[in-house]
Amino acid sequence: MMTTIQLMHNKKTMRFDVVQMTIYKQTKIVEAIGQKNQSYYLFFYKDRYINAKKTTSIRLQSFLKNALQYGYTFTADHPLTKALLTEEKAYRLTSNNQMVQKLSNKYNETEMLYVLAMFDNYVNEKKIQALCKKTFYNYRRNGQLKKAFRILANYAQVRPQDMFAKDMLQHFDFQKYKDQYQDIEQLTIEWSDPLYLESVYFEQKFPDTVINFVIQQYHKDNRKFDQLFLIYMKCSSLEVVSKLDELCQELLSEQDQIALWEDLLASYPAPKTIIEKLVKLNGYQAILKYYLHHHEAIEDRELFEKSLESVSTDQLIEDYQPLLQALMLTYKDDTAQLERVLHLTIKKLLQYLPLKDIITSLKDTELPIMQKLRKMDKLTDNPDQQFALGEIYYDLEQYDQAIACFEWEMELAPEDPAPIQYLYKSYLAKGDKEQANTYKQLMVNIPS
Template identity: 25%
Template sequence: MNHELIMPVEMSIKEKKKLSKGKVLQAVVFSRCTMIEVESSLNENYYLIYYKNTLVYGEKVDKVIKNSFIDKIRKMGMVFHSDHPFLSAIIPSETATIPNKNKLFSQLQNQYSLQEVAYIATTLDSFFTKKQLTNVIYKIFYHYRRNGNYMQAFQIIKILNNFDPDLNSAREIKNSLEFYSYMEFYKSSALSAIHQKDPLYVEWYCFKNRFQPDEGKMLVDLLKQQDSCLDIVILWMEKIQNGSNVTSVETYTNMALPFTSMENWIVTLDYLHINPFQALPQTKTMIDNMLLEERYETAALYLLNFLNALPETYEEILHTLWGHLDTTFIADHLDTFLVVIQQLVLKEGEEQSEQRLLQLIGKLLETYDLKEVHDKLLPIQPSAPHSPVFQKINRMLTLLDDPDQMMELGQYYAEFKRYDDAIECFSWEMELYPDDPTPVSQLSKMYQNKGMVKEAFAYHQIYASLK
């Protein structure tokens, strides 16, 4: 994956009159809920809980409690760390306004069913005490039982029992004779039948057991019924990362594009070890447009990881990139770019390629010594055995340790615009042959090329006197 194409995801958090800005460290998706962890500019960690992509609540948390909802879903949910290119698509909004804590549950009852409020309460144990949340869920339970809605009451007590299995009162109510028939219904009925009565539970159960074939298939079917394309795409990505065969890339691309750009989706496929340029024909149009806009480096960054596995239709694109990319970029990505140089551009007699190669070697010599540059380019030399540029670099290597050949070596360095190295060679030659005007003349030229007028003039004076 090319990390140069991944930008950090930032968020703003409004809390009362305080505004904090920070970087998203991770997002975790778990059955209708998403947890987002944000590190503020003051190194404070905020945790935000969303239900159906709507912010429920969040706070600064110094330490995540063991076995809390946040702790559990980090192990059971679908995790997107800061280096995941699809992370930005998971974030519902760039700004999170945290609601009033004291009025939270009364506001939730205006937005969601009471069963959903009970479920949401179980996700907030990093911000409220377990007793506070238990009281909220118990109130909903008694409300249903008082009104004779025993099925709904049993659903609530199941939520409470899952939330706190050690709570004796909830376990006793769940196992009481009063709710025996409902407990048997959940034990003996098929998931499709339970779904008719309790869709929230079935979706939660299927998500928790999504790696089982039947539950995984049912979860996808449920999400399709809700048009939850984003969750379907996330499930598909998780399966790919867990080793499943890559299927239906175009189908999932169409689902993903409402939530992210094609550029970002290409990087996501790269993250999943899928070649987007083989799987999606429309990616070529995107690269062509980048070239028309002269965004050569950006286009190259998208292609770098797939240079040895591109369709034949990309040959012209690669020629264009070789002709327009700055040599600094090519030098920085040389190990990857070697395949392009080897297969496409080093055609004997091609003057433009020779000139580009000359520039590239000059750029590499800024960072590496002569032998390192020679070794880096060694794999592509067989592709152009008669290249004058390669002949020069090979010849330079033979001259490197011969003090009697510094004049010739300096001239080669000058061709590669490595003027400091050339000056070193010509200075050595001048010391060996103080009466010879030739190295002095070359020193004057080198300083002139460097823009050092005084030094160039001084050596020119010496040259004139020797001459």
């Protein structure tokens, strides 16, 4: 199902289809397309929505260009995209002046400049630089050199091409602070500039040694989405399934929780832990898909069979060949179990799959179920053997095909109670009590 959002402009609400979400440093950028193919980008800073901008072109050296090129991009239907967006909420579009006013009310000077610089594709670059200079010189005149340096260091994380910031960061007045910022390990221990450190760690793909520092900061700021993203990205090395589970339950629907766990299942070092989560969510299709591509992981046959039973037929059809191969490998030393599980599987596959395709996939098997299928194939075009064919269909729970066979047989032998009894049982098995009762009455009226 398409992920959609609402944008509000001048009290008018418009619905847009989400295309993708990109996460870059502290920013989330969501691309959305309207009915007339107009493209908008929604900007979020940390966990908070800031503004949306109609976009016809992207400047080569803009923050938006860098984000789309170097960020982590997720599809519209990815669980993380859905965790960020609220379909019921209308995201308001504001002018640049209104946005600047709101930013000045919500953020300190460092963060305000940082967020405004994120919009350099839409706001005049000279105006952004002018604000940077004003803030920087205010601190410098007051002798607050460390704050002046911090303003530039963070601003340069968003606009690395800005010549004013580049030149001033090289000034001898700031050599002491420059040396401090180059000692990233000590800066991490002090944790004195989280905004800067988070940007640097993003570029370094969040080294394992700093993950706990970053998660603590996210927890302190109540940034649940960012915790979810970081743990999701580093899940295989962190092994923090319980924390991820807690965040999933809070931010995602059950279906999206299943999708997220399924995504992690193939790479997580302890798949049993994730499989347990999927069982609680009835995510049997995800479990079955995993087993189909990891035959060696099928230790719990009971769970494998439960997954097989729980998955709908149309979901089975997509992977029926790997499924049949997995069955042959898993139960190769237990023909009785293999017969039983194949019987269960073929009952489902026959609803949508041609009989010949199943026979071809299992051509090297000589189990009773295969003998039955081959017999079906021979009887299919024989009008004199429709009752025998109907019995096999009935045994494999293909009730519609069985009914067609028994109706044919009833036409040929109207006094024979056997096809009528099967018609009664077939309709009963389908849940059609009214039709079943019709044939039950016919049985009463036929002389024994």
